[in-house]
Amino acid sequence: MQELVAVRKVELHQHVDGSIPVDITWELMSRHGLNPVATREEMEELLVLQNREGGTLLSYLDKFHYPLWITQFYDNIALVTEAIVEAAHKQGVRLLELRYSPIIHTYAGLTVRQAISGVLHGMNVARRRLPDIECGLVVIAMRQHGPHIAKILARQAISEAYYLHNTTGVVGFDIAGAERGNPPSLFREAYDIARRGGLGLTAHAGEDEGPNCIWQAIDELGINRVGHGCSALEDRELMRRLAKDHILVECCLTSNYQTGAVTAGQRHPIYDFLEAGVPVAICTDNTTVSNTDQTRENALLLPEMDLAAITELHRRAEEHSFILAPGAARSGDQRARGKSRT
Numbered sequence: 512m513q514e515l516v517a518v519r520k521v522e523l524h525q526h527v528d529g530s531i532p533v534d535i536t537w538e539l540m541s542r543h544g545l546n547p548v549a550t551r552e553e554m555e556e557l558l559v560l561q562n563r564e565g566g567t568l569l570s571y572l573d574k575f576h577y578p579l580w581i582t583q584f585y586d587n588i589a590l591v592t593e594a595i596v597e598a599a600h601k602q603g604v605r606l607l608e609l610r611y612s613p614i615i616h617t618y619a620g621l622t623v624r625q626a627i628s629g630v631l632h633g634m635n636v637a638r639r640r641l642p643d644i645e646c647g648l649v650v651i652a653m654r655q656h657g658p659h660i661a662k663i664l665a666r667q668a669i670s671e672a673y674y675l676h677n678t679t680g681v682v683g684f685d686i687a688g689a690e691r692g693n694p695p696s697l698f699r700e701a702y703d704i705a706r707r708g709g710l711g712l713t714a715h716a717g718e719d720e721g722p723n724c725i726w727q728a729i730d731e732l733g734i735n736r737v738g739h740g741c742s743a744l745e746d747r748e749l750m751r752r753l754a755k756d757h758i759l760v761e762c763c764l765t766s767n768y769q770t771g772a773v774t775a776g777q778r779h780p781i782y783d784f785l786e787a788g789v790p791v792a793i794c795t796d797n798t799t800v801s802n803t804d805q806t807r808e809n810a811l812l813l814p815e816m817d818l819a820a821i822t823e824l825h826r827r828a829e830e831h832s833f834i835l836a837p838g839a840a841r842s843g844d845q846r847a848r849g850k851s852r853t
């Protein structure tokens with residue numbers, strides 16, 4: 512396991528809300544008298560998905576209420592982000608894209624922009640101690656809030672874009688939440704705004720819906736990467752398209768089994784993606800809700816891949832990161848491709 516910890520890792524799909532270490536949630540809840548249960552152990556049960564609770568995307572999303580109690584305040588948001596970056600760094604992550612929907616962190620009066628800069632501040636504080644980790648934020652629009660809010664969020668995301676500031680910034684745009692009834696095509700204008708604003712584009716798609724959703728996200732939103740994308744497996748033409756256009760699939764193994772995106776006992780689609788020449792990244796999704804970390808997710812691949820292959824997987828995933836140092840140009844960079852479409 513120690514050898515696996517030492518692998519230089521790239522994390523492209525990790526949510527802030529679902530990844531806050533239990534200890535810091537407990538500490539903040541107790542400090543502010545918000546704790547709904549008497550002990551840390553009971554709190555852990557509420558934050559981490561229990562075997563009896565899993566099986567569907569909606570039951571998985573149900574675990575996200577308690578983190579929101581503490582992440583409505585600038586200092587708390589910065590503090591929990593700092594803890595997430597530190598925890599990832601301990602697992603060998605050296606490039607970290609966190610994602611977050613700022614609008615669900617404005618219930619106590621923060622503006623969307625403050626909610627974004629709270630996360631960026633936490634990243635910057637962590638990076639002062641851990642300068643060898645690169646960080647960036649992907650702003651999420653929740654599908655159930657509709658296309659108008661998504662457009663507003665895309666504009667706010669641009670205002671904190673990485674290339675406008677000397678420190679860590681927003682690098683990408685995403686949609687998440689209930690897939691059913693909220694097809695990607697609704698969000699076309701929001702993605703146009705984000706693309707023109709120089710952000711990388713990804714979308715949760717094909718986790719709870721069929722391949723049609725992924726086609727829509729590619730053709731109508733112009734995504735550079737897809738979150739989960741499990742149902743692509745049902746469509747060989749789509750698999751060829753992902754490979755041809757170098758659209759990376761952000762694979763989250765533990766989470767996919769917990770939400771039912773992949774049936775228990777079934778081989779994970781990541782191997783089919785690799786065999787079809789589709790770029791992939793191994794991602795945690797939510798380290799706390801899924802009770803996992805980067806090392807554990809990598810270990811799941813060990814029966815079929817050796818250490819060198821896993822290291823190579825991370826190296827190639829890095830080429831698809833939306834994090835790009837200002838002024839630096841990576842050849843074949845996904846963002847450059849996205850920009851050329853505008």
Ligand SMILES: [Zn+2]
Binds near residue numbers: 526687738796
């Ligand atoms: Zn996700």
